[in-house]
Amino acid sequence: MSRSLRKAYNLSPKISIIVPIYNVEPYLHCCIDSILAQSFTDFELILVDDGSTDQCGSICESYKGKDDRVRVIHQNNQGVSAARNRGIEASKGDFIGFVDPDDKIAREMFQQLYSAVSHTTIDMVICPILTINVVKQTRTTSQLWREVNRPLLNETITSDIIPSMLRQHRSYSIYSCNNKLYRRALIRNKNIWFEEGRQHSEDVRFNFRLLPFARSIIFIDSTAYLYFVRPRASLTQSFRTDLFDYIADNRRFNESLCKRYGDIQALKTVRHVFILTSLNFMQDVVRSDLALEKIRAILSTIMEDEEFKKNIADCTVPSPYYKLLKWLCMNKRIELFIKVVKAKATLYSVMGKAG
Structure with a gap:
């Protein structure tokens, strides 16, 4: 018709x-x-x-x-x-x-x-x-x-x-x-x-x-x-400073699904993804143009989170770099975490220009 x-x-x-x-x-x-x-x-x-x-x-x-x-x-x-x-x-x-x-x-x-x-x-x-x-x-x-x-x-x-x-x-x-x-x-x-x-x-x-x-x-x-x-005006404009709240909420939601379907292996995957997503967000925070005190506050909130502390201890991370980030988080070394992430960003920038 x-x-x-x-x-x-x-x-x-x-x-x-x-x-x-x-x-x-x-x-x-x-x-x-x-x-x-x-x-x-x-x-x-x-x-x-x-x-x-x-x-x-x-x-x-x-x-x-x-x-x-x-x-x-x-x-x-x-x-x-x-x-x-x-x-x-x-x-x-x-x-x-x-x-x-x-x-x-x-x-x-x-x-x-x-x-x-x-x-x-x-x-x-x-x-x-x-x-x-x-x-x-x-x-x-x-x-x-x-x-x-x-x-x-x-x-x-x-x-x-x-x-x-x-x-x-x-x-x-x-x-x-x-x-x-x-x-x-x-x-x-x-x-x-x-x-x-x-x-x-x-x-x-x-x-x-x-x-x-x-x-x-x-x-x-x-x-x-x-x-x-598409291009982003700045990293600060492209992510939410409260993104960890959503990451943690997604973990809780996905954990509830795993329990509903009785899948223990899936539960491990959800917690692994939670830690890696959190670590990636923390790096974005450090690389942003937020004020240093704001960066410290966000990192501190995440490192003090009880579920983050419990899950990062059991998480198998994919590389020596992430092993270092894991150790820094478990020991709450905020200043050193910032220096390591910035050093990596500087190194990649120099290598990119050299290439």
Whole structure:
């Protein structure tokens, strides 16, 4: 049935595509154009302007005036999770897809995704993500689960896929919400939403909570979502000083999953990842242009954390350098930790210039 006939009979679209938007004016046209150019046309595009202070709101309205599939929601700034949730609330499609406003999608993406789920009991379809790093000039494609192009039932999801994600620390292209179609009824009936106020790993948590309720999912081997890693103004602007709170919270969440699925090996992996992620964040803090007292305070908070102290003692680290960082943390040598990280950064800078 044509789009005009569907509108005349007040029929819902097959897909609702939700784009949460906040101050991305340089990239927004490219994103929206790639969606409106889809070979699959039976969709509504919900643009959620989350209190942008640039011209994003006006850009959204201009597209609304050009294409009757575009709906625009303006709200005060509440964060990406709240924007996505507002889009879900407003959605009318049988399926929901998400696109970030500084990315773009291949012309066939939603045709390929919808073809995999229509007329079936599949609740989620997943495709790989092509990451384009414009700084390093590299391209990488995310991996999928080993079985593609055929439905995987709930037993496989809960017995194999989720435990493997935890045990192997693999995403199988599941972490992100942007490379998927979700059956809207699954989200609404199970009352699972993005955690509002959360600024890190919000889509990972959403998917981990939703997956156990899916009747079946399917992976398709068609790389159609293009995720861009762009230049950062400064390291201080690109990371949250309270990121350790999120890292620790992710550990607690993942530990609860491991216990639910009774996987002791996965529990060890979760704690190992917690320590390595914490050490990497601590290095970012030292390399930032934060005031020295702020750097010391953040490092001290982490080194004094009881779970950090307990888990770092049992963690097997990957190199002599990380063994040194481990020893410095266990002995709370904050000043020496700072000197070691800065010395490594200086050495790499000299080697880079020499090369």
